[in-house]
Amino acid sequence: MDRPVSIAAPKGKLGILTPGMGAVSTTFMAGVELVRKGEAAPVGSLTQMGTIRLGKRTEGRSPKIKDFVRLARLGDLVFGGWDVFPDNAYEAATKAGVLDSKDIDKVAKFLKNIKPMKAAFDQNYVKKLHGTNVKKGKTKFDLAEQIREDIRNFKKKNKLNRVVMVWCGSTEVFLKPDPVHADLQSFEKAMQTNHPAIAPSMLYAYAAISEEVPFANGAPNLTVDIPALEEFAKERGVPVVGKDFKTGQTLLKTILAPGFKARMLGMNGWFSTNILGNRDGEVLDDPGSFKTKEESKLGVLEYILQPKMYPQLYGKIHHKVRINYYPPRGDNKEGWDNIDIFGWLGYPMQIKVDFLCRDSILAAPIVLDLALFLDLAKRAGMRGIQEWLSFYFKSPMCARELYPEHDLFIQSMKLKNTLRWMMGEDLITHLGSEYYD
Numbered sequence: 445m446d447r448p449v450s451i452a453a454p455k456g457k458l459g460i461l462t463p464g465m466g467a468v469s470t471t472f473m474a475g476v477e478l479v480r481k482g483e484a485a486p487v488g489s490l491t492q493m494g495t496i497r498l499g500k501r502t503e504g505r506s507p508k509i510k511d512f513v514r515l516a517r518l519g520d521l522v523f524g525g526w527d528v529f530p531d532n533a534y535e536a537a538t539k540a541g542v543l544d545s546k547d548i549d550k551v552a553k554f555l556k557n558i559k560p561m562k563a564a565f566d567q568n569y570v571k572k573l574h575g576t577n578v579k580k581g582k583t584k585f586d587l588a589e590q591i592r593e594d595i596r597n598f599k600k601k602n603k604l605n606r607v608v609m610v611w612c613g614s615t616e617v618f619l620k621p622d623p624v625h626a627d628l629q630s631f632e633k634a635m636q637t638n639h640p641a642i643a644p645s646m647l648y649a650y651a652a653i654s655e656e657v658p659f660a661n662g663a664p665n666l667t668v669d670i671p672a673l674e675e676f677a678k679e680r681g682v683p684v685v686g687k688d689f690k691t692g693q694t695l696l697k698t699i700l701a702p703g704f705k706a707r708m709l710g711m712n713g714w715f716s717t718n719i720l721g722n723r724d725g726e727v728l729d730d731p732g733s734f735k736t737k738e739e740s741k742l743g744v745l746e747y748i749l750q751p752k753m754y755p756q757l758y759g760k761i762h763h764k765v766r767i768n769y770y771p772p773r774g775d776n777k778e779g780w781d782n783i784d785i786f787g788w789l790g791y792p793m794q795i796k797v798d799f800l801c802r803d804s805i806l807a808a809p810i811v812l813d814l815a816l817f818l819d820l821a822k823r824a825g826m827r828g829i830q831e832w833l834s835f836y837f838k839s840p841m842c843a844r845e846l847y848p849e850h851d852l853f854i855q856s857m858k859l860k861n862t863l864r865w866m867m868g869e870d871l872i873t874h875l876g877s878e879y880y881d
């Protein structure tokens with residue numbers, strides 16, 4: 445990929461569309477509005493709070509990221525979405541129970557104005573949902589055409605300059621890559637014949653790419669992670685990225701595991717269990733949707749610890765992940781980890797982590813950052829998979845011949861070096877030998 449020659453300025457308004465207006469999406473929308481009103485700080489958002497060092501450590505140049513690369517301003521963001529339930533964002537945020545009513549009420553008028561468009565939905569892909577706000581169409585292709593029309597209308601109605609889409613919909617059942625995903629022609633034919641390997645989330649991704657709208661996938665579904673849509677994204681000059689927002693337990697895993705490995709500490713097992721009681725938890729109570737999530741969560745350790753390269757240390761790890769739907773806990777998930785490690789001469793040790801986290805509070809700033817960075821990538825002419833945004837995902841998409849990079853610190857370095865590269869600044873290698881000449 446060549447370095448961007450020029451990056452178009454973020455003129456005018458940027459629309460952010462989310463298929464799925466549940467806990468994550470409404471926490472994100474309400475949060476941005478609270479920040480815009482000066483009522484809260486955008487904690488957890490790299491684009492809003494992060495800095496980036498430029499040049500040598502002695503130069504003292506560390507601007508804020510949002511001042512270094514030209515990102516859309518929060519004041520220029522406009523929100524919209526689709527959901528299978530007709531609740532507006534105020535009702536959905538209230539039901540999700542993530543934010544306190546005192547916070548929701550401060551932005552009630554704003555949220556009430558965000559009403560979901562009818563969803564492209566099929567219960568075969570999310571068994572636990574029974575919604576009524578659903579599109580009708582003879583074929584999946586017709587539904588994708590309707591989504592395209594929604595995007596165009598949203599853009600026109602709100603006088604937007606650009607639009608990005610972030611999938612915040614439920615986790616769909618596990619789908620294996622299928623021959624109809626292999627190329628665009630087969631994919632389009634499969635939409636027309638209602639092939640079961642085409643899930644609703646793929647229709648949104650297809651529609652977005654068709655409208656030259658960058659697309660991010662916050663759930664573990666295949667969605668845009670198939671050759672047909674990758675090829676289509678490249679052809680249309682659209683950046684795409686996924687999958688599955690890295691929050692909670694997996695975030696901690698990708699913070700801790702690289703540390704054990706860096707010190708060559710061995711590991712026998714990692715047992716992770718969760719209790720959560722939100723709608724996402726209910727959807728994941730279905731074995732099909734859980735399987736999609738499980739695959740996404742399990743890959744992480746394998747790639748970080750490289751058991752084939754270090755069989756003595758990581759050759760026999762028992763890695764288990766459990767998710768339990770437990771309504772009293774709502775969105776405030778509890779994630780327990782029991783980690784069995786061993787040290788010098790094989791002596792065993794245990795680590796217990798009990799993370800009382802708030803899922804959507806961790807996910808909301810990711811939605812914001814992805815929307816702003818994808819918009820930047822589009823203005824810079826970057827197309828196809830944006831691996832530099834792996835930082836935000838549990839199952840990062842990458843070129844077919846590569847393995848994904850899961851180590852949070854490598855991901856962070858990659859992201860910041862990509863920004864430096866885009867802006868023609870020196871990359872930072874952390875060698876630093878010049879300070880000792």
Ligand SMILES: NC(=O)c1ccc[n+]([C@@H]2O[C@H](COP(=O)([O-])OP(=O)(O)OC[C@H]3O[C@@H](n4cnc5c(N)ncnc54)[C@H](O)[C@@H]3O)[C@@H](O)[C@H]2O)c1
Nearest residue numbers: 464466467468527563612613614615663689691723724803
């Ligand atoms: N919260 C987190 O930390 C986190 C982390 C990683 C991934 N995720 C994923 O993000 C997604 C959203 O999470 P959430 O907590 O907001 O869930 P949620 O259940 O509160 O919201 C999802 C919404 O998507 C809607 N939906 C389902 N299928 C749809 C379709 N085809 N079109 C339009 N709307 C559809 C549902 O009706 C629901 O309102 C889930 O897939 C979840 O697994 C969340």
